[in-house]
Amino acid sequence: MKEAIIDKTVSVIIRDVDIPTPKPGQVLIRVVVSGTNPKDWKVPKWQPDTVLNQGDDIAGYVEAVGEGVRNFRKGDKVAAFHEMLSPHGSYAEYAIAWEYTTFHLTEKTSFEEGATIPLAAMTASLGLYQELRLPLPWAPADKPTPLVVYGGATAVGAFAIKFAQLSNIHPIIAVAGKGAPFVETLISREKGDTIVDYREGDDAVRSAIKAASKGTPIHHAYDAVSEKGSYINLGAALDAPGRITVVLPVEADKVKEQISIHRTMVGTVHMPPAEGQALGDKEFGAAFFPFIGQGLAQGWFSGHPYEVRKGGLGALEGALKDLEAGKASAVKYVVKIAETEGHPSYPIPIAQLPSHVEVGLEHATPASAPREINNQPHLDLLHFQPYIPRPTANELFEFLRRELPFYRVQYTARRGDIETQINTPRWTTVFGVDETSTFIQEQDHPNSLVLVETKTKTPTPKTKYLCTPRPIPACLDLLRRHVEAANAAANADNKNPCYNFCLVNYYASGDDSIAFHSDDERFLGPEPNIASLSLGGERDFLMKHKPFVSGGIANRTTGGCVPSAARAMSRPGSTSAARGSCTDSGATLNTVSSPESRPAVTVPLQQIKMSLGSGDMVVMRGATQSNWLHSIPKRKGKAKSTRGRINITFRRAVVPGGTNNYYHYNIGSGGMYRWDEVAREMVLQDSKV
Ligand SMILES: O=C(O)CCC(=O)C(=O)O
């Protein structure tokens, strides 16, 4: 099964592991939806050696039960709190939970809603009842009991408010910021509840809290934030003797003595009671989880608002990084495991595009009509400026840089007896397979693609390729379809180019480049149509006509101007066939004579220089590739430090040699790199993938 582990850079690595077996007292759950929690990015950072499946909020179906389990059986719909920092968490196809932290879900509760509950609702109830010792819902308060909930829109804070309501604890003084409209839906103004905006500043927050209780002393506070001085404000606003419960370690001596600070640690539901006590938080949890289940079934309890992050386990990294960046307000991110783009040939799952980017592509491309450029011999270009609206293109750039696996390929080029070690001067990756093979969806497994022979639909033998072809992931495939349609619309014959390959280049700075080359590789067939899309930072794109051989122009019939390896080359002019004009940077250079039958004419040829911005697309068609070279030159001096740029080319390969070639020169045999948002650079991944 697939399982996601999180490392200290909050990078998510997906690996294949065995399905675990439940021990006595444990339940094995097929995870349908997993929740996420701030601790899932915090723990890997605080404990760099802990590289674990951090998911603790499980919603799914019971698959198997361990010895002695009485309340659950296979097929039950459940939610459960996984034992934190133990193996087999919810970021996987199957997870393990103890029976006593598992509860039933009815048809009424969706898996998404169920997955928002376990860790956060238990943290809220433990804090309120075990730490603050407030009245339980079945013996509710019978006198005004002011309670401050700091961070009322967080999942823990919102659940604390819900439980306080059940316990008739009022007035509830909720401290919130932009989540205030959501908190408004949880409180009862008619019972004196109110909201205090923490953005007004510390002094204002303290006096607003005091004022909100209308003279009744405030002895209790739930601090669901426990950061940035929240508990100090509470300490100042509470009346002695007071109790504050916090969810993170704090400096208790910053609060006056008569106010005691009590740490709520939800992990205690999996621990034996404190010394000298027969019962403790474990028993509280065992009683409270089924109580929550009952509340859901009967409608007096509900989960937290959620956002499904698209792409299953592949969406986790983005979700956790957004949590880290504080982007989630009044929402819990959840992932649907079945959305994990699970192809065995992917080293990591690749997330699906956020829906607003998808919509942007759907409705706003092409963002402008293409300009045809065919004013020079053998030149046939379409230039969309832009093809994707710039804001969408920029989002797509960020997304692809974050989600795709990249490689820095090294290879040996041989010319005669001389071998040269080449370091490809940019990051590359590739997806697709030539037209003799096809990825088809396996029946009943919408996420599983198998490679078959296009003609016979029989499985492609393992020996057919020197590489393991990777299907074009959904996020790029969507783009492929749009680009094909735009192309068809612009082609005189309306012919759809039907790309089967997607090559991606990432140029981190002006030092990254691609030398003059042409893409008239034999395995693309004659007159290949190549669509080339630019995202992110602007770079110059140069084109110049190929040099001549005696009697005409160099073209593919003379053996191909540039061997296919050339696009991976480090320096201009390093291929034999491209020698000569490839090192030439003159503006007006060669002349072209018409081949064979036509009388010789001489046409001055201009080197072309286009500045490609985010969202721009150039489609190279017809005779372009066999007659023209193109390059992205290095940038020198100040211009060197540029915003990174991604280039995507869509192509169609017709024979297996194309597949071998593209994987060899764009993935190679070295390690995989991933973009690190904090270091702002590509980082080599530890695991061999
Ligand atoms: O980055 C670009 O715009 C060009 C890339 C290119 O020519 C190639 O990958 O073959």
Ligand SMILES: [Fe+2]
């Ligand atoms: Fe190219």
